[in-house]
Amino acid sequence: MKRITIKEISKALNVSVSTVSKALNDSYEISEATKERIREYAKKHKYRPNSLALSLQKKQTKNIAVLVPSILDYFFAKILDGIEKVATERGYNILTFFSHESYEKEVNTIEMLNNGAIDGFIACLSEETLNLDKIDHFKQVIEDEVPLVLYDRVHKDLACDKVVIDNVKTAYKATRYLMKIGCEDIALVSTIDGLNVGKFRVKGYKKALKKYGHTVDKNKMVRLTDAKLLKKSVKKMLLEQNVDSIFAIDETAAVLTLQVAHSLGKKIPQDLSIMGFSNGVLSENSTPALTVVNQHGAKIGEEAAIRLIDKIEGKVDIHDISTQIIRTELIERGTTYRMYLKF
Amino acid sequence: MKRITIKEISKALNVSVSTVSKALNDSYEISEATKERIREYAKKHKYRPNSLALSLQKKQTKNIAVLVPSILDYFFAKILDGIEKVATERGYNILTFFSHESYEKEVNTIEMLNNGAIDGFIACLSEETLNLDKIDHFKQVIEDEVPLVLYDRVHKDLACDKVVIDNVKTAYKATRYLMKIGCEDIALVSTIDGLNVGKFRVKGYKKALKKYGHTVDKNKMVRLTDAKLLKKSVKKMLLEQNVDSIFAIDETAAVLTLQVAHSLGKKIPQDLSIMGFSNGVLSENSTPALTVVNQHGAKIGEEAAIRLIDKIEGKVDIHDISTQIIRTELIERGTTYRMYLKF
DNA sequence: ATGAAAGCGCTAACAA
């Protein structure tokens, strides 16, 4: 059965299109009798207003675009889930795009969409974009006054709303916690050294070490993207260096570190404490379960969506930009040994 | 800077809107000189055609809706990733909705969208929908002749395209493999007994047992949704029953089973073999890594998208419906002990 | 080679 239009209803019922439109929108101008007649006919023929025509007219689509580096990453999945939740509640649909860390995909997506197809953007910069340091496509969005909210991986030169965590502070907290429970030689392992957030975490780690009189030792920092190479390096470090704990600043690093430790026959946490970052399924289900600093993915997504929609609906002035910092939390589980609790 | 329209260009250049339209579409009717003038002006003022107006006119949105039970499930994330890949390649955007296994959310989503907002649906039935056995909302979509492709969790009464795996056969294969490598007492653990796919897998398991002369023993089947209860039951089973292997028909079941086995001090795979289903991050990163029957999530998504878009673009007749069965594969890893290889 | 006009489906200001 073909979809029916307002025009066809008007013809069938011998009234004008505007009468039909008003009746269907329950306008006070139309008599109850006419309304009833029209409603009945509409219902019978399963009338559904064409959303494109509405959008064109109202100049708003109720669609928002969401750019995600990778949906296979649990942290981003949680963020997207949070975004979708709020969007649905507030009557918006989300168009999702996975950049797979490609600058080109990111640019293409934005260019394709920045033409009235959506009411706003929620995005996380791809790794390549960050490395290339090319952000003109986002600048264009801002210039066009299309609402834009960046999350997690942001850029200081982009004057728009942001929802992030404090990576430096969180890493600082995590490192300090390890010292608190008695660790003396805290190593660091990272598979995300190419990301600004990764660098921030290293910064926080170093800061904490210095603050409490420890020295930063290059030999106790393994920062590699390749899993095999990283495991090899961690193994070497564990064998050659004096290390009683490891701060793995991303989930992959944590899992790999745990595997190396197991393969070396280390008892976790007695022989070695491990602190993870971000609370994914892997961290939760490892043996032992990982102690981590958790970033609330869902919350990040929700806040980003709230902010964006507030902007879209004019509840917040388009020029009023803010950076929202979502709190992180330490979850103590099985990979850290609490010798005592200092300070 | 506000976005510019074709009308404004026409005014500025003192030509008609149709001339501008044709010029921008590189029509042969327009002189090169005029085209150049118009193109230049358009470029200078960053003209972008309004996609809504185009959609309204062409009666196609280049948007497809994707319904996913939960994006936090790695298997579904892979499927969505596959869908997005194909959609992007073929110039379509995807609107994503997460039902969180809610019938109501599913119905609302479909009703909201079935009005020209999208060109087609790709969906996986929610658990609640399956249990309620209410599928009128999908029937309506089919009746409206809006292209629809169902994946993974489908329904026999829905006459539309489907992309699935053969759950019975795959479970049969997995069970038979365990027997092949020498297992005599194969138990089954499931956390998805509420799903039709779960029931199919149990069926395949039983079928294999019978086929090779084993008896189906209720005491060796644990089917519970709650993690705590399930672990307790599995533990009990492992202590009281004679079991040399376990077929965990979903990833959660596999992980929990592994945890119980560890807690009981079982050596895996020497004391107990475990076969998982679906190859998620957990299966890959467990210790030991799980032997699993893998379902190719990305492939499922890609095929679903290809089929849908072919339907949308009329490359396939709307009434020509098919069920595509994606092959599964056994990945042998660390949780199965190969005593020998029978048959 | 260019333009006028109709139409996609709908809303809304204005008229009757």
Next chain:
DNA sequence: TTGTTAGCGCTTTCAT
């Protein structure tokens, strides 16, 4: 209370 008309931004026939 109901209808006429213009317009959202664009494409496309049909004139010119």
